Amino acid sequence: MFPQLSAAALLFLVALLAPAIASQRTVSPSHPPSNDPFDSQACASCHADIYKSYTTTAMATASGPATDGLTTGELDHKDSKIHYRVYEQDGKVWMSYERPGKDGLHGQRELLYFIGSGKKGRTYLFSDQGFLFEAPINWYSQEKRWNMTPAYTEASEMPLNLPAYVDCLNCHTSGMRPPVPGTDSKFSGKPFSHGGITCQRCHGSDTNHADGKGAVVNPAKLSPDRRDAICMECHFEGTVAVEQPAKHLYQFQPGDRLSDYIHYFVLNGNREQAPRAISQYEALSQSTCKRQSGDKMWCGSCHDAHREPAPEERVAYYRAKCLACHGEAFAAKHHADKPDCTHCHMPALPSKDVAHTQTTDHRIQRYPNDAPLPQLQLRGKPLTSFPAVDESLATTRDFALAWETLAQRGLEGAPQAAEDYLSKAVKERPDDAVLLAAEGFVEQAHKRDNDARDFYEHALKIDPLLNDAATDLGIIEARSGNLQRAVDLWRGAFQRVPNRSAVGMDLAIIFCIAGKKDVAQQFVNRVLEFNPDYGKAKSLLEHIAQDPPQCKP
Numbered sequence: 001m002f003p004q005l006s007a008a009a010l011l012f013l014v015a016l017l018a019p020a021i022a023s024q025r026t027v028s029p030s031h032p033p034s035n036d037p038f039d040s041q042a043c044a045s046c047h048a049d050i051y052k053s054y055t056t057t058a059m060a061t062a063s064g065p066a067t068d069g070l071t072t073g074e075l076d077h078k079d080s081k082i083h084y085r086v087y088e089q090d091g092k093v094w095m096s097y098e099r100p101g102k103d104g105l106h107g108q109r110e111l112l113y114f115i116g117s118g119k120k121g122r123t124y125l126f127s128d129q130g131f132l133f134e135a136p137i138n139w140y141s142q143e144k145r146w147n148m149t150p151a152y153t154e155a156s157e158m159p160l161n162l163p164a165y166v167d168c169l170n171c172h173t174s175g176m177r178p179p180v181p182g183t184d185s186k187f188s189g190k191p192f193s194h195g196g197i198t199c200q201r202c203h204g205s206d207t208n209h210a211d212g213k214g215a216v217v218n219p220a221k222l223s224p225d226r227r228d229a230i231c232m233e234c235h236f237e238g239t240v241a242v243e244q245p246a247k248h249l250y251q252f253q254p255g256d257r258l259s260d261y262i263h264y265f266v267l268n269g270n271r272e273q274a275p276r277a278i279s280q281y282e283a284l285s286q287s288t289c290k291r292q293s294g295d296k297m298w299c300g301s302c303h304d305a306h307r308e309p310a311p312e313e314r315v316a317y318y319r320a321k322c323l324a325c326h327g328e329a330f331a332a333k334h335h336a337d338k339p340d341c342t343h344c345h346m347p348a349l350p351s352k353d354v355a356h357t358q359t360t361d362h363r364i365q366r367y368p369n370d371a372p373l374p375q376l377q378l379r380g381k382p383l384t385s386f387p388a389v390d391e392s393l394a395t396t397r398d399f400a401l402a403w404e405t406l407a408q409r410g411l412e413g414a415p416q417a418a419e420d421y422l423s424k425a426v427k428e429r430p431d432d433a434v435l436l437a438a439e440g441f442v443e444q445a446h447k448r449d450n451d452a453r454d455f456y457e458h459a460l461k462i463d464p465l466l467n468d469a470a471t472d473l474g475i476i477e478a479r480s481g482n483l484q485r486a487v488d489l490w491r492g493a494f495q496r497v498p499n500r501s502a503v504g505m506d507l508a509i510i511f512c513i514a515g516k517k518d519v520a521q522q523f524v525n526r527v528l529e530f531n532p533d534y535g536k537a538k539s540l541l542e543h544i545a546q547d548p549p550q551c552k553p
């Protein structure tokens with residue numbers, strides 16, 4: 001048990017913990033098991049030509065063991081002053097890191113898997129005590145160099161605790177196994193059974209088909225919404241997406257309604273000049289071609305998922321796709337001397353959200369004569385369901401969680417919209433743990449701790465593995481002097497998500513203030529196991545070692 005703290009010590013603890021209220025908040029639902037698709041080779045005996053051509057596509061090569069197609073190299077990162085090296089040794093791939101100088105930072109991680117076909121680049125993954133993380137550096141094929149992962153191009157510290165999130169794995173692998181319940185990215189064994197996107201990801205996994213007793217899904221023969229859903233699952237993310245209660249995107253199967261698993265929202269007027277890397281479906285919906293063609297036009301109108309045209313075929317291949325609608329007569333009078341339609345109308349533009357890459361602009365605009373794209377304006381109905389046919393399915397819960405996400409991103413006007421929707425949604429669904437935790441966060445931000453405590457406690461009774469609710473409730477309890485309750489909450493969360501350094505730091509601080517120096521040091525060392533370049537943790541470790549110990553970073 002913890003001793004009673006003096007008023008001065010409690011005020012000091014409150015000051016240290018207050019900034020952590022909004023830190024590292026992510027929804028961490030429980031994860032039910034999913035079915036593992038069987039290998040594409042099961043299809044090869046009957047569909048040999050298709051299988052052979054498909055194996056060379058970007059989808060088929062979207063992930064795999066790190067040793068496949070490895071490009072070794074080095075990087076000196078200017079802002080963090082760290083030297084990275086990627087190399088192969090004894091059949092394994094390693095990433096070493098070192099910062100010359102007095103802090104002596106150095107180490108290595110074995111890279112186990114790659115994510116990305118290599119057309120734009122590749123991300124590499126490593127495992128630390130069963131937790132799967134992204135390496136801090138990526139290979140960028142378009143620039144032919146190693147550089148920092150997109151979110152950390154200007155980081156002054158090495159990011160070594162970036163989880164390999166489920167959404168990323170779902171869209172690059174097959175047979176993905178959900179993480180251990182309550183964790184961001186801890187897996188029991190191999191995280192996925194097959195590298196790349198197998199045939200079954202688009203055609204279903206009816207194991208009777210090989211015996212001639214079952215049919216596979218043919219996307220082209222589905223209704224437009226179910227057909228498009230197969231592509232949308234990974235080629236559209238919207239401004240924000242909200243998973244449905246007790247549902248997860250990775251449970252989606254070809255032929256299902258995507259809206260049964262997830263609802264997407266876009267901000268009206270959000271027409272950026274630089275497209276997002278995963279926005280092809282939304283961009284296409286903005287094109288005149290799609291708007292005039294309606295359901296007749298879809299991804300398969302231009303793309304053959306089973307093969308990609310060779311470089312020397314590319315111009316003629318895609319020109320033929322355009323002429324299938326526009327006709328030869330149009331081609332004869334429209335820049336007949338410039339056969340590459342995509343060069344003018346679908347250029348590669350710098351990606352808005354993935355640094356060092358370009359992505360094909362699927363808006364099919366009339367370059368260079370189009371007027372400037374409109375800027376975002378939050379008037380009228382700023383947040384809408386996408387596609388439009390799903391608008392009637394959107395619930396108060398959806399809008400509440402969507403606006404909460406945008407509020408966390410700092411969008412002006414979003415916090416108030418989130419509060420308005422949350423208060424209604426909680427009344428409609430009083431036992432929805434995710435909503436209760438979100439409402440608790442709002443109350444806590446307004447310093448209404450008693451109300452926040454009630455919402456958090458209710459949420460955790462329904463789902464004890466909600467890490468955000470546990471950590472934020474721990475802050476309220478610590479500020480109230482209920483240290484044992486705070487520690488119990490934080491311990492559980494930190495065991496499940498040791499990559500969230502703020503939780504471990506809070507534990508270290510509270511044990512330090514309670515006079516348990518050795519325990520405090522253990523928690524800081526645990527933080528540094530997963531985040532070895534975290535300056536605040538290094539500083540706190542030095543301060544705790546002083547006599548008397550100093551309990552602040």
